[in-house]
Amino acid sequence: GAGVSQSPRYKVAKRGQDVALRCDPISGHVSLFWYQQALGQGPEFLTYFQNEAQLDKSGLPSDRFFAERPEGSVSTLKIQRTQQEDSAVYLCASSLARGPNEQFFGPGTRLTVL
């Protein structure tokens, strides 16, 4: 079953807590993306990796957001000192190579900050 997987599927955090969201891309996919989808809106780009290199992090909303992909496969999105406005679905996607390729999306992690 070689789709993109994300964990946890649901996360509830108290304001001020740190959270870590995990993404397992499709094996062999070079590119990995994180998006944030607020309720009733389209996903918005956060950051992009090619293998282990983070080539674009222009979408990260603040320095509380940090992403890594140390071995070029699994990626973790970390949010420090969570705020209520961080509540959203966080989507991970992967694609095979450079260029305008189809991105394969995971089911997302729904983060609720109380």
Added chain:
Amino acid sequence: AQSVTQLDSHVSVSEGTPVLLRCNYSSSYSPSLFWYVQHPNKGLQLLLKYTSAATLVKGINGFEAEFKKSETSFHLTKPSAHMSDAAEYFCVVSEDNYGQNFVFGPGTRLSVLP
């Protein structure tokens, strides 16, 4: 910079009637365009993509879209709606010159009435 406009936030059709979901884009370079569908509690699934080949693109489940550069449009159509088509639809633009991240439109919710 890239942007996507989906003119209708909600479209309602009767089963068996045609579907038209409108999308207009703004792009500085030759874009790649995609339509994704998101069913409740499921991940985003690619319907079809345009990457500078044929301007009329056929996708899965009977959907198709036509790229019209002069109108900067990429409208999604289907001749006959099915109940299972009820979902959220996102138009997406990607410019390779700006990297690989997708820019999503705000989405159109399609309702199919019996």
